[in-house]
Amino acid sequence: xxxxxxxxxxxxxxxxxxxxxxxxxxxxxxxxxxxxxxxxxxxxxxxxxxxxxxxxxxxxxxxxxxxxxxxxxxxxxxxxxxxxxxxxxxxxxxxxxxxxxxxxxxxxxxxxxxxxxxxxxxxxxxxxxxxxxxxxxxxxxxxxxxxxxxxxxxxxxxxxxxxxxxxxxxxxxxxxxxxxxxxxxxxxxxxxxxxxxxxxxxxxxxxxxxxxxxxxxxx
Ligand code: AMP
Numbered sequence: 001x002x003x004x005x006x007x008x009x010x011x012x013x014x015x016x017x018x019x020x021x022x023x024x025x026x027x028x029x030x031x032x033x034x035x036x037x038x039x040x041x042x043x044x045x046x047x048x049x050x051x052x053x054x055x056x057x058x059x060x061x062x063x064x065x066x067x068x069x070x071x072x073x074x075x076x077x078x079x080x081x082x083x084x085x086x087x088x089x090x091x092x093x094x095x096x097x098x099x100x101x102x103x104x105x106x107x108x109x110x111x112x113x114x115x116x117x118x119x120x121x122x123x124x125x126x127x128x129x130x131x132x133x134x135x136x137x138x139x140x141x142x143x144x145x146x147x148x149x150x151x152x153x154x155x156x157x158x159x160x161x162x163x164x165x166x167x168x169x170x171x172x173x174x175x176x177x178x179x180x181x182x183x184x185x186x187x188x189x190x191x192x193x194x195x196x197x198x199x200x201x202x203x204x205x206x207x208x209x210x211x212x213x214x215x216x217x218x219x
Pocket of ligand 1: 052
């Protein structure tokens, strides 16, 4: 099962990907998380990436495509994966198709999560991420057992700089201009499923299962 999760920043696609990944043993591959790992290494590349991300802009197609290619070559991605935050441009979508084709694979379904801006803003400003393992929480909707501490690995939680309001507006603009055309790309391929993500996680999550079952991807 090779899936793509798409949605405007704040829609919670990372959270649903995390849950589906745990339930079905498929790796959740987040290009945002791979980039944040590069930043943590303190490399020159990481420093450049950090500036771009904090401005709320997109990193170059070449760089993310290269990172994704090496991540997809690892063992755990051979039986399937959930892409979270990739592709974000039509160029990336084409590069992904070309890459998968080489190993006789393809994307089976693309889930587009949709919710109004007011809901997204509330989710983003309350979002907290684990410094070590990247697990996502929300101060109100999905708090950790102990405030500021990751349930899974005990590390500190933090608020991403790009989750502050100024950067959010910039990221939404990038979404409108560069990512929306990706939906059309997959709609033409007949792979697009829309999921109403305006409610609680407990209501949204089962809809993912329904969409995948409908396509014969889940038993
Ligand atoms: P995310 O965690 O998915 O919200 O990604 C955080 C930031 O990383 C984005 O705002 C972009 O600056 C960068 N990024 C993540 N994935 C991509 C991608 N596929 N293409 C370009 N930039 C990306």
